[in-house]
């Protein structure tokens with residue numbers, strides 16, 4: 001089994017954490033370098049990570065990869081509430097990536113800019129619901145939505161995209177898992 005990804009992607013990190021120590025080869029690419037793009041093109045036409053290969057199968061998108069692995073490792077299915085939490089986590093993650101990529105492309109996300117405003121609105125709405133869910137104990141167990149939340153929060157703090165000052169339950173959640181070995185080994189700052 002091969003996991004193709006990058007060391008900084010929060011979508012790749014969630015799969016690395018979910019796989020725990022399940023035997024696999026991790027292929028880390030710099031997906032924005034010419035060499036990285038050439039390598040990535042061999043695995044996926046959509047040019048996004050993560051990608052998982054297992055024998056003759058290639059799985060694209062972290063949600064599909066998670067479903068495949070959960071089935072293979074006999075994990076229980078997520079509840080519908082957990083599926084919705086995951087959709088919210090992904091929404092914040094995708095919007096933060098869009099803002100990050102706009103900035104990296106030299107486009108200011110301050111001032112009036114429709115695409116940036118839409119992302120900011122989605123983030124503001126969703127982060128408050130995630131805060132309420134964290135305060136209500138939805139992330140007390142270390143299940144897949146918790147893993148995904150951790151990867152999102154650590155990535156936005158690494159990229160300095162969001163402050164968690166106004167979301168104390170999310171800040172406490174991030175803090176409480178910081179020192180675990182697999183978390184430390186997959187730190188995007190390494």
Ligand SMILES: N[C@@H](CCC(=O)N[C@@H](CS)C(=O)NCC(=O)O)C(=O)O
Pocket residue numbers: 008009010011012031047048049050060061062063097
């Ligand atoms: N929905 C996808 C999102 C994956 C994603 O956005 N990956 C980013 C890295 S964090 C990527 O590969 N971006 C490359 C691009 O957008 O060209 C998933 O869950 O796997």
